[in-house]
Amino acid sequence: MVSLANSPDVQQIDLHEVIRKLEQEVAGREEAEQALKRGLAISEAALKELADQKFALDQHAIVAVTDVRGTITYVNEKFCAISQYSRDELIGQNHRILNSGHHSREFFEQMYHTIANGMTWCGEIKNRAKDGSIYWVDATIVPTSTADGKPCQYVSIRADITKRKLVEQALAGQALELCRRDEELARSNVELEQFAYVASHDLQEPLRTIANYTQLLAERYHGKLDEQADKYIAYAVDGAVRMQSLIRDLLKFSRVGKAEIELRTTDCRTVVEEALRNLRAAVKESGAVVNWNGLPMVLADPGQLTQVFQNLIANAIKFHGVETPLIQIDSEKKEHAWVLTVSDNSIGIPTESWQDVFVIFRRLHTRTEYAGNGIGLSICKKIVEGHGGKIWIEAQATPGCRFKFTLPSKPSPQTSLGAQA
């Protein structure tokens, strides 16, 4: 230990030393104070940032904090707004107050199991507001833990997804409705097939018996009864035979489009040539001349399209006038479709019947004038419409008939359903 009284020199030196040390200490303190101030500023900034973030979060999300037993300890404004409860009504309550009864017990057990084990749980929850209305939230629940790792509270941040859920439910409803309609359609197709079978077998069989035996009567007893009996038998034979052909045609009509239309890129020229091959006897006999130029490639079922051309050409030949049948086939490209025209120099169709001729079994002439059941144009109409097109008759300067029909240039199920916006 040094004594100041015993050594004035030492005392002198010591004073300087003390002053220096004091000065040092003061400087150190000032430095610490500065550091403290800086630290405080940083803390303040951090707190402000946190407050800002909390503000932003509160603006965006529904926030709640519960203790480990699920008792609500904090809710933000949005939570109160969506649940329609006041803060006082919520604090101290269990979260069950919002239970809509939609979710199973397992759903909540799984949720609590996850957060109780310190893991974050995410999921969609259907809640019930104070007035009983339903709202959906997309929730993220984060457990916070004490120093020893035990969860002490759960912070849940939610977003209102009620609108999305309603849209989803509406979509699911629509999907279900579509499904139901599909089933209905499938069922009606099956019924149609059954009808076709009934028509082809169950109706044809008794009819065949009538036809066979009236024919047998006509053959074996011709001239053995009186003249009137022969006539009656002939009527019966004729009626039965006509009924058979009507049933056959009805069946043909019902089968068009039943076998699903197989849309393919189809060369109209090939199709017209095929139709002419099928009609070669009639073409040869009548001396019909069929002309076309530049027929397009279209999207169509080739077999069905052949049928359309075949029926139109056959009609032009069948209903020919005094002149040799002359048939002209043209095409024109429109915005979404090809328009095909089949014009002829036949006896034509009176304007007032332009709609009627497309109706099944509608005939404009007696059977003695022209044979046939009146099925051809109704089949054309069914096929064209099955392809999403239209068929109609148009006036032309020269005598005869002009049929026009459209075929879509591109397959467009949207337009055919009329669902385009």
Next chain:
Amino acid sequence: MRTTEILLVDDNPADTDLTSEVLSRNGGLSHIHSVINGVEAIAFLRREGKYANAILPDFVILDLNLPKKDGRAVLAEVKADPVLRKIPIAVFSTSEAQQDILRSYELGANCYVSKPGNLKDFISAVTRIGQFWVGLAHLPREEKR
């Protein structure tokens, strides 16, 4: 040459009559038996009940849509039977439906002919069935060489 025994299975007596009549035009070559449903057809072929003394046919003409047991079931049963399966069966039905034709061949039919709608064609069809199966084809029980 012995007669050919033909079993006609058809519920429509009008068709049976006509078919028998046309087949009989081949002179004494064939002998025709007829039953009106599938159950009787099987009983006849197995010689059961009232058919205990029936003669095993050489050839069967079978309609498809029959009461009690339909033609498809008869076809399936006969073609699964080791004794009966050798007997040729001609399906003769009003149906022209593809599914009936396919199914019949799948079940082992030996030919499928649709009953034509008019008398002339009906007679012609039966005549040709007779000409082919009785006149031309060798049948399993025939001993001629």
